[in-house]
Amino acid sequence: MNKITFPHMGDYYIPINYLLENITKSIVIVPPPITKKTIELGSKYSPDYVCMPFKYNLGNFIEALENGANVILQAGGGCRYGYYAELQEQILKDLGYKFEFVNFIENNHVSIFNIYNYAKSLNKKLNIxxxxxxxxxxxxxxxxxxxxxxxxxxxxxxxxxxxxxxxxxxxxxxxxxxxxxxxxxxxxxxxxxxxxxxxxxxxxPKNCLKIGLVGELYSIMEPNSSNNIELKLASLGIEVHRFTTLTYLLFQKKHRLKKLLKKGKKYLKYHLGADATESVVLSMELAEKHYDGIVHIKSFGCTPELNAMSILEKISTDYEIPIIYFSFDSGTSDVGIETRIEAFYDMILQKKKD
Ligand code: SF4
Missing domain, CATH: 1.20.1270 (Substrate Binding Domain Of Dnak; Chain:A; Domain 2)
Structure with a gap:
């Protein structure tokens, strides 16, 4: 009996679970929510140099395999994430787990045909x-x-x-x-x-503080990978805006890229990879709309966002908008994040008053 699992990304496990249950008619095992244990497991068996989403995914897979899963699905791409599947499969096999690893990525992007063909192999009644x-x-x-x-x-x-x-x-x-x-x-x-x-x-209040959250997609969409930074900002009485969502990645990103490069031509000549082009252009837009500040977040080891950061520094100077940077890894502590956020809050509040 197939027991399928897949990695977490925020609350999107709900629609993914719905899709898999209905198209494969198999048991779907959603990995437990990400906790400290997930991060520790993932980090323990991952190479040091990989970026954090690899480690979170690996932790998810180990916990799901321990809960009885025997098929792992991997999908994603657009950066080196698209090349992680083979390495994750090998690590898990070396750890002694028995499972089938199904990779829907083709040319560094998810292939809908691969998903259909795989589901059809499990559920003969499925049709287009x-x-x-x-x-x-x-x-x-x-x-x-x-x-x-x-x-x-x-x-x-x-x-x-x-x-x-x-x-x-x-x-x-x-x-x-x-x-x-x-x-x-x-x-x-x-x-x-x-x-x-x-x-x-x-x-x-009418004139409350308003910040925009930009940066690496996994840190933005999986709150446990970025110490719930949205909640921390909101708890200070800040209106938080963010733009990276699965809707954007699946249905809008492809068509927006050209426009983004055009809009950001003062700072960009080429697409930076993953969501880094968005980080740059969105920051320009937020500055033009007179937001009070920008919070840039990324997983440790994310090269596209690292490239964006030097450009953001220039945007911060050109538009006189404060930007704070957070890089998350398994050792990032809540206290450190909260202290920096509070200092940033005091600074943008003072700037607004001035
Ligand atoms: S966007 Fe950055 S952190 Fe996220 S998977 Fe790609 S390289 Fe890794």
Whole structure:
């Protein structure tokens, strides 16, 4: 019996789990949420030089294999992540695990045909119509999750009832997990929770501090890999904006790249790889829109974002916008992050008053 697993990235395990269960008709084992143990396991068996997402993924795989998984799916690309699968497979085999490793990456990008062919090999009844139906529902789930995350991010720091946003998000996710979805039911769910979020009482000053979060996609989308930095910023009463989402990566990025390079031509000649071009151009846009500050985050060892950082320094000077940089690895402590965020907060607050 196939027991399939895949790596975590934020809350996106919900639509991925939905898709895999429906197209493969196999058991899907979602790895346990990322904890200190996951990071320690991943780091222990990874080469030192790889970037952090490799280590988190490896930790996810080990925990899922221990929970009975026997098939590992890997997908992703756009940077050296696209070449990690083979190495992860070899490390896990050397550790003595017995499993099948299925890699959907082709030419450093996820191949939808590979996903279909693999699902078809497990589920003979699958055809292109049923596959497209579940893929469509999955896409809608991802889009509504991303759309619904925007308002809480901007207003969480001003809630009147403690955890009201978090509790509403939990309710939404439970409904998203439980229902037998159709495109229409998903749209209804979206509208229901959009209303719910907007009805939560907040106490938000008109001229509150506003920051933009830019940087490496995994650190941005997997909160446990960046010490929950969004929550930490919000807890200080800051309106937080971020732009990297799975919706963007899957459906928008490909078409935006040319425009981004055009917009950023003062600082960029070529695409920097992964999301680093976005980091540069978004920072320009945030500065032009008079945000109070920019928080740049990346996993330790991320070369594309390292290249972006020197350009961001120039943007910070040219536009007179404060930028703070965080690089996360297995040793990053909450205390260190909080201290730096508080200092940054004091600085942008003073700048705003001046
Ligand atoms: S974007 Fe950077 S940290 Fe993320 S997988 Fe690619 S190289 Fe690694």
């Amino acid at each position: 119509i049923s596959f497209s139906y579940y893929a469509l529902n999955t896409a809608i789930m991802i889009i509504i999750m991303d759309k619904l995350s925007k308002y809480p991010r901007e207003n969480l720091g001003f809630e009147k009832e403690k955890n009201s946003f978090l509790n509403t998000k939990r309710q939404f996710q439970e409904e998203l997990k439980m229902k037998k979805h159709t495109p229409l039911s998903l749209v209804r769910l979206f509208l229901k929770y959009k209303r719910k979020y907007k009805s939560l009482p907040i106490n938000k």
